[in-house]
Amino acid sequence: MSISLFLDGAAGTTGLLIEDLLRRSHPEFEILQLSDDERKDPAAKRALLAEAECAVLCLPDAAAVESAALADELGVRVLDASSAHRVSDGWAYGLPELDQGAQRHRISGAWRVANPGCYATGALLLLNPLSRAGLLRPDAHIPIFGISGYSGGGRAMLQRFDRDGATLRTGSYAHDHEHKHVREIVMHSPIERKPQFLPSVGAFERGMSVTIALGREALTGEIDAATILEHYEQSYSVEQFVQVCTAQPDDPNGLLMVDDVVGTNIAAVHCFDDGADLTLVCHLDNLGKGASLAAIQNLNIMFGYPEGLGIGDQH
DSSP states (O other), X not given: OOEEEEEEOTTSHHHHHHHXXXXXXXXXXXXXXXXXXXXXXXXXXHHHHHTOSEEEEOSOHHHHHHHHHHHHHHTOEEEEOSSTTTTOTTOEESOTTTTTTHHHHHHHTOSEEEOOOHHHHHHHHHHHHHHHTTOBOTTOOOEEEEEEEGXXXXXXXXXXXXXXXXXXXXEEOOTTSOOHHHHHHHHTSSOOSOOEEEEEEESSXXXXXXXXXXXXXXXXXXXXXXXXXXXXXXXXXXOTTEEEOOSOOOSTTOOOOSGGGTTSSOEEEEEEEOSSOEEEEEEEOTTIXXXXXXXXXXXXXXXXXXXXXXXXXXX
């Protein structure tokens, strides 16, 4: 029998993609949704949510908190795709590749799962294997630079770029280093010092690059790129959605492009060594492994289905 799934807030980019993929290619979920007229009717929402076995929240944070509380009252499992519960007690953090299987086990038995942030996904996949192996100093200064496609900004940014894209270029933000993903990175990694995080948005729709510049002083010894890539391969050897890239870029200018991961649930990790410092890079799709496809992967883990069911390759 199929699992009844209440999709709460499917009008945004994350919710629209989840709905499309589940309806087209996932045979195990029956989607329950409110009509446009019922969306602001609390009684209609309560009645439909009471019929569900799981709710997926694709809402602004404040609304997600309210819906999660209602689901808890009704005894309904929840996957929250907002940022409201990523650092909350009682919620499993939905990055199954985080610690070689232990996090996957937590997700599978959880009643409340918080989908991770896109930038945090890239940063944690780069940092955590090094911390577990004792290669990274807990108090190290860690500068993180990220650039994402404009679809990560939701409907308002999509409309702006669709309207003015020809005149828009890359822009940076969160210059106070208080981006909401920073709390995730600190909480779900062993680092003790808040990283210096500077995100940007580019004039392309989907894709994300997360880059971490590691000075030698951040490491516990004489560690080169080959050592780091070896630890990545050990950490992700059984992970179908993390790709460890050991070859140099074949582009004549040395460009690493995000195109290969756009439309997929793949996170590709790299490490480069210039003889003095190390550069860690993770490429992912901000709407794929960074949002909607990660949500479907988590749903599959929660209900015991193969992790790739309903995800496929959206190229």
